Amino acid sequence: MSSPFYREFSRRDLMKIGLASACGVSYSGWLPRLARAAAEQNKPRACIVLWMSGGPTQTDTFDLKPDHANGGPFKPIETAVSGIKISEHLPGLAEQMKDMAIIRGMKTAEGDHGRGTQLMLTGYRPGNAAVRYPSLGSLVAKEVGIRDNELPNYVSLSSFQFAPNVNGAGFLGPQFAPLVVSGNSDNPQARANLSIDNLKLPLGVDEESMKRRVGVLNFLQRGFTSQTTNESAKAHKANYERAVRMVESQAKHAFRLDEETNELRDKYGRNRFGQGCLLARRLVERGVPFVEVALSRVNNNPVSWDTHSDNFNRVRELSGVLDPAWATLMDDLRDRGLLDSTLIVWMGEFGRTPTINTNGGGGRDHFPAAWSTVLAGGLIKGGQVIGDTGNDGMEVINQPVSTKDLYATICSAMGIDHEGENISTEGRPIRIVDEGGTPIKELVG
């Protein structure tokens, strides 16, 4: 068994079977206290990333500047936590603020969609072409995923329209690659239907026959792979194993959104993002540790959050999709006792300029210098704001947070050692989180 899946006997495994101290494995020192509690807790942990494709404007969502010209027309509203105000177009989330923490001091240095996406989805700055960094989902799938899960450990309901090839497993290899749920549900007119095509056996083929088919395939595969150590052959094998497992298991029920009530489906919003959030809950419920859902196209807006022009109409529209979906997701998870084990991460590739340009109705451009992300649920201490961007929002004046810090925080909240290492294809150790990342102590410990 040469796959890393079998080789790696993680600290977590040791702890699970109570051998950690007996084997002399020390796990104190690298995890903040609360996170260690997480690692010891039995409930499987999960992470849902809400990806705001195009780079969401912080000034019109979570970091309003009502007393400054940069503020624009949106009004702030009170939230469930006194003193924290967010956009009037996010009323549902305002009620959830006790379980949410806003990081207003994001400070990154990538202002290009492709590079920004790569940075935020891998935690590493692009530029080192020799290393293909795994995306956050693959890292989580490897660290907390369950080997024989009937469902893949990383499901992506996303179209990273600005960097379509970024969400791969990188050097971790194909067994940690996402199941990308596609389909034609990008059409806003169609009722969102996030199903997996071709999961059902064709007419006239029963399960017995499928087993025999797979038997022939395995024989042919063995013959082929015995003559090569080629990566593509391995990737093909790993992929078919995962696909066959899904077909044979009942886990495919996860994708049947029509098992949910119409009322709940309506609450999430009958659009790809809303139904994607609902599907994320169904997946987490069934043990999938990482799901990402992208909010990209809305109605006739092909640029999603990339609002260089007509910013305010578009953001109002995007907020109308974001708010009910996310707030309902929080409620739904809480109702099922899953909110405290499910971390929700809201982010995009960068923020947008606080200043407003004059393009059609006023737009905002790319701005990585001072912007916002949000962490919610899981073991995050909610009801907090981290960082400050002053009166005009032009710079972080207090507690800047880098992508590395954000990643270290996410890891800590997931019980993952952010200083741990993976081994790249070339045999080089690569840290899970780039060197120098520090968890935000107010949020995780």
Add this chain to the structure above:
Amino acid sequence: MMTSRVSVWLLLVLASSTVESARAQETEPTAPNTAAPETSVVDRRSPKISSLELAKWIDEQFAKQWESSGIASPAVVDDATFMRRVYLDLVGAIPAVPHVRDFLYATGTYKRQDLIDRLLRNDRRPERYASRSAEHLARIWRRVMIPQNSPNAAMAAGFEPWLRDQFASNVAYDEFARTLLTSTPTPNPMPENQVRRPAMAPLQVFYQANGGTPVSSADAVTRYFLGVRIGCAQCHPHPFSSWKQEDFWGMAAFFSNATADGQLPKISDEAGASYSAKVLWDKDITIPEDKSPREALADWMVSPTNPNFASTAVNRIWQHLCGRGIVAEVDDLDQVADEERAVLDELGKMFAESGYNMRWLIEGICKSKFYQRVSLSADAEGDAEFALRPLKTLTPEQVFDSLEEALSLPVGRVDNPPRFNGLRDAFVNRMDEAASESPEEFRAGIPQALMVMNGKVTADATSLEKSRTLRATVDAPFLKPADKIETLYLAAFTRKPSEQELEFLLKHVENQTNEKARGRAYEEVFWGMLNSPEFVLSR
């Protein structure tokens, strides 16, 4: 449907000469937009050495290299593997059973060379090899010139007709570059709130799909023609290259609007700084009175003194045919040390001297032992393993078109076949979602696997009631079980089964108690073959 069934029998069992008429009956005339010259085109310029001599030169270079690293030269593949490989690389689909039988039984020292020549030059019906080859190379090149993550990659197919014509008439590569570089991209931003654009001339599609701005055009042209990524170079310096803002914006200036003949165009960056047009490496460029800035750019680009133009072209062709470039970093040639690119540069020079003759280059590479070396070996390790040919992942179109061949799918318009009724498009689109940019990478995920496992194309193909290949094979009264399995192997794998394979699969079939179950067993065998790595990874 009786005639059709008999003809499929014939197709699968006999050699091609016998059945060409049967096949011809089924094949409708060429689709209107794929018309190509009926006769092979005479090369406009004649290279100094033949393609066979080029092949010999290539083999000498690699023999030297392997010898100096103490590796035995890898073996050359058998006829069957060669045939599948060269069909996939040059025509984009695996060969049909009668042609496989023909080729395997043929004797003659030059049968491989002849096959290469035939695939690239012979346009006789019903095979239309030369036309199909031009179409296939155009699809490959569209993927190279408009990478999947380009801003408007969705429109890329509109670039193919132009590319197809270039390959079909073997246009000299410097002319190819000149035409592309001197076409004027009209700024045509996506209209607000609109997803669909009006149809656009193919050359415009290249620029628009890559982003449609001066910066994206400069980036695309520099990456594709020169193997240099100036866009990235502005952010991260590299020991072998030191591109500066002036280089980046200097190239972009050629694609700005402000251009008058004989004058240096200028462009401003976001901060308002102004840059004059400037080419890479050389300090200055002067624009002759009688030329537009773009013509001057093209002159510089295709000049034999340009260090990267010919080498990059050769490297890209090499990557397509052999799976990996002579220098693996096809898009970062400027970051490769001189000694590492010595063979590439030498071949680039020969390519320039041939009059930039693409067909000559392709033929020469395919005729070399290097191209024909094995990819699989049970015992090669370390450097010896690295010397093997990489497995090449089929492109989405190659997978479908090979299925079409293996399944004997109807292709005539009267039958409303998959290639015209939307099934091919749906299949290719799904595969495209996880298509890799390098042939060395296999990126297909679960949705792609599920489509081949349970989707309509395979479902029909592996159903005795619906599958032409399967029915014709299984029902053939004159075939023994072992012959039936051999026929399925020839159809799907372009080879005969090994003894071990035959034994296992015969047992799979003959263990069944009744006729119906045996029929099912053949379905299972064929399904396993279509889903196997051997089908989608070119050996």
